Amino acid sequence: MQIKTSHLILRPIQADDAAQVHGYAGDPDITMMMFLPNDTFEETKEFVERSVAEWKKDSPEYYEFVIEHDGKIIGGCNVGVHDGNKMSAEFPKCIFGDIGWILHKDFRGRGFATEAAAALKEFAFTKLHLPEIYAQCDSENKASFRVMQNIGMELIDDKGKRVSKSGRSGIEYTCRIKNFYPPELESERLVLRPLSISDMNAVYKWTGDPEVARFMLYSRYKSEADGLLWLSGLYSKDKWLDYGFVLKETGELVGSGGLYFHRAGDVTYTEDMWGIGYNFRRDQWGKGLASEAMKCILDYGRRTYGIKTVAGTFALDNIGSRRVMEKLGMTYWKDSEYTKFDGSETFKAKTYRKDFL
Structure with missing residues (x-):
């Protein structure tokens, strides 16, 4: 499957994408406020292999996409599917989703993150039929928070704690949007x-x-x-x-x-x-x-x-x-x-x- 927007193609990640994925997933300048980077190419390769295998399941727990622009992979995004009944009390007791995205630094500031996130929201609500989705970011990650606002998400928690893989501690923002898509x-x-x-x-x-x-x-x-x-x-x-x-x-x-x-x-x-x-x-x-x-x-x-x-x-x-x-x-x-x-x-x-x- 593919999701096409005016400027982007979102498609399922493939095994031979690993080298291009590592170009952004392994860059600490891009991922300093995330739970990445993948320090080695082997880590990225293992992540890609797990993500490819997940797509092959009857009911994947997450859907990992790469973002293409003019035939080049410029980032990635994903939808996770969770059963709140199996999680801690802080999460809703229902099926819900979370979304995330990352862009290569050479393609920032062009609206691509918003375009990809909006397409991801549409996929989560109209194809997976999730009742609501969440997204989280470091409070200092103004660009990512702006994307959440652009796609209609509402800030519901601004006091979470977040520790990135690099050891950076910060405040975590959590945003939510409910599924209000009308029927055809x-x-x-x-x-x-x-x-x-x-x-x-x-x-x-x-x-x-x-x-x-x-x-x-x-x-x-x-x-x-x-x-x-x-x-x-x-x-x-x-x-x-x-x-x-x-x-x-x-x-x-x-x-x-x-x-x-x-x-x-x-x-x-x-x-x-x-x-x-x-x-x-x-x-x-x-x-x-x-x-x-x-x-x-x-x-x-x-x-x-x-x-x-x-x-x-x-x-x-x-x-x-x-x-x-x-x-x-x-x-x-x-x-x-x-x-x-x-x-x-x-x-x-x-x-x-x-x-x-």
């Missing part, structure tokens, strides 16, 4: 599925279009990489249903949107309430796809969460969005306004709502 849905013309870090290129086709981004909360993406943090951090909140919209006819991802539980004070919401949002590639406008997608998501939300009321806000000049809400049976509720995330523009707006019987 289907309408007449669309497959609605969770978005993936591998969707970065497709997403840019609408987020990079100034006409699509004109009335959105986000400002126009200037490159595909602008979508990295957004895609990496998805599915870290309960009752926050983000979907990608895929045309059944062509298999193309042509838009995204969803159903979101807002607390009072979010955007235009003055009370706790469910809200909707959506955007499509411009060549798909005017085909009724937005209302079709949102009806499907709303039906799921009502069945699953018992939603009684839903609201949506559109800029006064965004006639297309108003029509989508009207097709969904939503009607005028109040005048409002909203500001783009970067503060660059504020729009006079209207908020529509629908109360379900």
Whole structure:
């Protein structure tokens, strides 16, 4: 198997990877705050052999990947699977996972760790179906902690003790994220599925279009990489249903949107309430796809969460969005306004709502 993202390939480690793996696993400058390094090539070779053997088990206890970029191994990452019922009281009494990553120093600072960690999170939640995953790092390892935050993990312990293989003592951070991936849905013309870090290129086709981004909360993406943090951090909140919209006819991802539980004070919401949002590639406008997608998501939300009321806000000049809400049976509720995330523009707006019987 392989996991492909926009810039990386994550694949199971192989026996002949040992020399390249030792290039980073045996470098103390890279591993000074980790439980590595492997002091000798023989140690690395033994680790690789154990990891290859683990992949061959019916139920591996861990999945070790190498990270490739442009055909070269630039790092490694893994998912461990644990049974909390067999562990000490500090761990949850259920099956859970932990993830980790390491990059060669020549490839740091390019977003590759976040991209790999996001792909690893997706694998753990959508393929292994783990209910939650953890990650740990030295408190001085700011880069690794930032990656954990980028993929939506929450700091749950900042007082752990950590001793690296080199003997360095420090404070250990533990972060956690729960599995909030929504199920796949289907309408007449669309497959609605969770978005993936591998969707970065497709997403840019609408987020990079100034006409699509004109009335959105986000400002126009200037490159595909602008979508990295957004895609990496998805599915870290309960009752926050983000979907990608895929045309059944062509298999193309042509838009995204969803159903979101807002607390009072979010955007235009003055009370706790469910809200909707959506955007499509411009060549798909005017085909009724937005209302079709949102009806499907709303039906799921009502069945699953018992939603009684839903609201949506559109800029006064965004006639297309108003029509989508009207097709969904939503009607005028109040005048409002909203500001783009970067503060660059504020729009006079209207908020529509629908109360379900």
